[in-house]
Structure formats: structure tokens, C-alpha cells
Amino acid sequence: MSKPAKLKLTIYQGATFRKRLTWTGPAPTRTPIDLTGCTARMQVRPEIESAAVLLSLTTENGGITLGGVAGTVELFVSDDASTAFTWLSGVWDLEIEHPGGEVTRLAYGTVSVSPEVTRV
Numbered sequence: 001m002s003k004p005a006k007l008k009l010t011i012y013q014g015a016t017f018r019k020r021l022t023w024t025g026p027a028p029t030r031t032p033i034d035l036t037g038c039t040a041r042m043q044v045r046p047e048i049e050s051a052a053v054l055l056s057l058t059t060e061n062g063g064i065t066l067g068g069v070a071g072t073v074e075l076f077v078s079d080d081a082s083t084a085f086t087w088l089s090g091v092w093d094l095e096i097e098h099p100g101g102e103v104t105r106l107a108y109g110t111v112s113v114s115p116e117v118t119r120v
Contacts, residue, residue: 002026007109009092013085014116017077023096023106024071032071037099040064040073044090044111054087055111064094073106088113 011017024030042064044055057063057075065074073094093108 002104004093004105005107007107009109009111010114011077011082011085011111012114012116014079014083014118016079017075017082019075021073021075021094021107022071023073032069034069035066035071035073035096036068038066039097040066040094040106041097042075042092042094044092046087046090048091054085054090055092066096082113083116085113088115 005021009019023033023035025033039059041059042055042057043053046052046054055077057077059066063076065076066072067074073096075094089110089112091109092111094106096104096106098104
């Protein structure tokens with residue numbers, strides 16, 4: 001099992017958010033991990049213990065796209081969705097579920113929302 005990456009994300013309210021991660025094996029080859037047949041899920045909460053979910057991205061809801069043999073994980077939040085955010089910060093993690101049912105925690109960290117100034 002690999003250690004999850006600790007990342008700080010910033011989402012700019014009112015703008016489309018895209019973040020691409022690539023899961024690779026150990027050095028020196030850094031070969032991409034094949035994600036074919038996997039699913040993924042990510043939640044943002046105000047704090048770890050909170051029952052409230054501020055944002056949920058999954059492969060099922062289109063918020064996460066997996067790149068198969070390329071090992072890529074793309075996170076996506078539409079501009080309309082980010083405009084509706086009423087929160088400014090939280091914690092998150094990202095889990096990959098493999099076809100056999102094993103779950104890997106790929107990344108975790110904090111997320112902040114930079115409030116939108118220009119509105120229509």
C-alpha cells in the first residue's frame with residue numbers, strides 16, 4: 001500500500017475546477033497504476049468528524065473521471081456548482097475502489113474556496 005498524498009486544493013468560486021492527479025508506482029520507474037474497472041469517491045466536510053458533506057464527487061456523478069492505464073484521476077466541479085458554494089473551507093479525501101473490492105486512500109488534505117467577486 002502506498003502512502004496517500006497530502007494536498008491543499010483551492011476552488012475559485014464561479015469558475016470551473018479541474019485537478020488532474022496521476023497515480024504511479026514507486027521510483028525509479030514511476031509506472032502509472034492501471035485504474036481500469038475502478039471507481040472513485042471524494043467528499044469534502046467542514047471537519048473530519050462532521051456528518052455534513054459540503055461536496056461529493058464520484059465516478060458515478062461525473063465529478064471524477066479515471067484514466068484507465070494512464071493512471072489519471074480528474075476531479076471536476078462545474079462553474080455553476082462552485083457558484084452555489086456557501087462554504088469557504090473544509091477537509092477532503094479521495095478513495096479508489098478496485099474491482100475486487102479493495103479500497104485505496106489515494107489523497108487527502110484541505111480545501112479552500114476563493115470567493116467570487118464578479119457576479120452576473
